[in-house]
Amino acid sequence: MRTHLTGQKMFFAGKWVNSEQIIEVRNPQDNSIIDVVPAATAEDMLNCVKEAEEGAEIAAAMPVHERIKVINGAADHIEQHSGKYARTIALESSKTIREAKKEVGRAIQTLRISAEEARRINGETIPFDQSPGSENRIGYFYRFPIGIIGAITPFNDPLNLVAHKIGPAIASGNAIIVKPATVTPLSALLLAEAFSLAGLPAKVLSVITGHGREIGDALVTHPAVRMITFTGGLEAGEDISRKAGLKKISMELGSNSPVIVLEDADLEEAVDSSVSGAFWAAGQNCLSVQRIYIQESVFESFKTQFVERTGEYIVGDKLSELTDMGPLITEKEAMRVEQLIEEAVSRGAVVLTGGERTGAFYSPTVLTDVPENCTIAKEEVFGPVVLLYAVADLDEAIALSNNVNYGLQAGIFTKNIDLAHKAIAKLDVGGIMVNDSSDYRIDAMPFGGVKNSGLGREGIKFSIQEMTEPKVVCFKLSSH
Template sequence: MKTQNKGKMMYLAGEWVDCARTIEVLDPQDNRLIDLVPAASADHMRKAIEAAQEGHRISAALPVHERIAILNKAADYIAARHEEYAITIAREGSKTIREARKEVTRCIQTIRISAEEARRINGETIAFDQMPGSEQRVGYFYRFPIGIIAAITPFNDPLNLVAHKVGPAIAAGNAVIVKPATATPLSALKLAEAFDHAGLPQKILSVITGYAKEIGDVLVTHPAIRMVSFTGGLTAGESIVRKAGLKKIGMELGSNSPVIVLEDADLEAAVESTVSGAFWAAGQNCLGVQRVYIQEKVFNAFAQQFVERTKRYRTGDKLCEETDMGPLINEQEAIRVESWVQEAVEKGAALLCGGERNGAYYSPTVLTAVPKQCRLAREEIFGPVVTLYPVPDLETAIQEANEADYGLQAGVFTQDLQKAFEAIRHLDVGGIMVNDSSDYRIDAMPFGGVKGSGLGREGIKFALQEMTEPKVVCFALSR
């Protein structure tokens, strides 16, 4: 099929479809109109689901070598247009062009890993004769695709987080319907363009643009949907769980990630890593460093170096090669972040640097002495704000880090292996980065959290487990 993605069309079951109603896609930097996309109706979503019921049968019947070829061709298509994809990410979202290029590179890797993992969806033989009376039985289990995946994705990684759902879904032989973030739908449509070019059969993939309040419930509640894979906020995630009914749920719901810096740490490396971890993508990062617990002996030295490094962080035009940080996704989010910081300061927090807003831009901000009752201490700020806390020892740092109702990833900086393993054992999170900030991730690793940070795990191999089910086969042999 000839690819026709012009921004005003969405990808409905393998066809580029227009719509009378549209949504403006704006550049958050200056509110310039980038493009228009369809504002899909509930009927559009129902059509996508109806087509996907046939699509999952087509997908399940695709030989593994064809799934691998399609995934690799899609990755090749993106790689050949790397800068084009990066500019799309940077313009519609918050990322600088340098950050956007890294996301495109990761997306290509995500799709290629999906192709590799497609050949490794294996089962096992089962020793039925372990049970007395079953000596004449042999068998095995294999994994089969579950059907239709609903993929609901956020604005902060508008290409790679879509690939993290679409890649494994196709590798496993499922159909998938993507509902991208309303603010950043163009990157998801360009991913559909790549799969269209790669020859993915019709009806397997849809990317439906529209408002969540109009099409979201149709998608998550439909009985034909067998799994909802959602990345977003805790409140929205809880709402989906209540509505979804009897289906698989995979959720990554963010965090207010802690990092622990002990007195024996390499302070220069810890500062560089945590500053990057705090302000990457304007702090709109589910793994972003939000709380840093520093052993008292080195607190002053760390805080001074951290503030000095933060003040050198360059904000400005996202497409400028020298820019370190762009705006938040919109001015409303910047105003919200500003209000959280003001609340903390009013309750006694000390503002070490930043705290200034200009439209959708909010300067990289560092605070200390933030009271525990503040939203900034308890909730996910999802903005360029980090809080520093002095602690007497590792035990106290772990206790305070675990107090939040989130547990995605954490970081710990130390040269002491025993202390590193103490943190590993006792931090209540899904991943611990030793001598790295909380925001380190590769796309092949299991990724997810505990408590309010979500359910299940992403990362290609692990998503494939979620998107397939085991089927047991047993033969009773003649005696």
């Protein structure tokens, strides 16, 4: 099946351009080609940065009301063509059509919030007379755009995570170059189309498609690019950090998210929330529930309900409204998950349900008795797998939750406010969801983690802080 998309060209400094080499975009469900996009070269990227240098000046000079108008115009366009955007997400990614529709709604909201935050980039007055000898000085600081931002985005939210880069960048008066995931470039190109039709000046935005090994270094290392914002894996993030040089870096690098279920929890609510959190987008989600620590007194009941609910999940055609879960992004990724589970089983883990692969599909899988020395217990699985553990109490759950090199978000289910606050204080993560799974986020909140889960925070207001710098202004007044 082919779709008729402008994705056959890349958005180069406001123009739609081709390239001699192409990349085939395939549907992970059946590996069919759904479109082709240009495979840009390093030279293309260098030329794009050169154009963006002028774009940064144009963006900085845009009045706030124009930024607001353009961002809202892009949101309007997506809203008016939401079906097209959802279908594109569902075709090129792992998401079902229901999941894709929700992502489109979130992307619209991300842009609306970006437009609102554009009017709230404020400074403060500074009381210089707090320092003796400065009684005749007054001043303030304001925030100014840093210039060119390089954004590298993942496949798992091919529209909304790109919106999280572009929206705040334009709201804060920057130029931005987006390098979308090689396997899911079409949604990013549709987003560029929305901004182009909304009247964004040329050279402010580029979406350059290509292989990371070919164009990534040219973007990351270029001295004119003053910030890299990256969402992806730890290994790639570490590589970018080594190469980027003296520039701002914002990274969200994934997790191995824990959920704690105490004996006073509403088990039905905990099961439903955690099953959804574990298997949304086939588990390819940085907030995905991976480890669940259940107090011993309710472990058997929770396990039974969790396995039963997991077994009800419908896996199949992404475009069917009845489907709960689609394939992983590639068969190679499904094979990787399969190998992780085989390693765990070889060391004593028990498969309670699932554990079967068909091509790129991997059935929702629940494991128990997983030894701590297994890779799947320590690293991000990024697949539809969840591990159940029985614990004596909250203290043991917190200790085990913290015993990994990640710390993005966690969830805890309890009716005891004292225990909830203890978890809030002791869990080493960037966000804690009380009576919800780790897989909860709104686009306005500060989002990010600690340890190997990344650097800095996203969420529109907080991204804008990262994408701007304060400039101090001080007037020395005449003594007359």
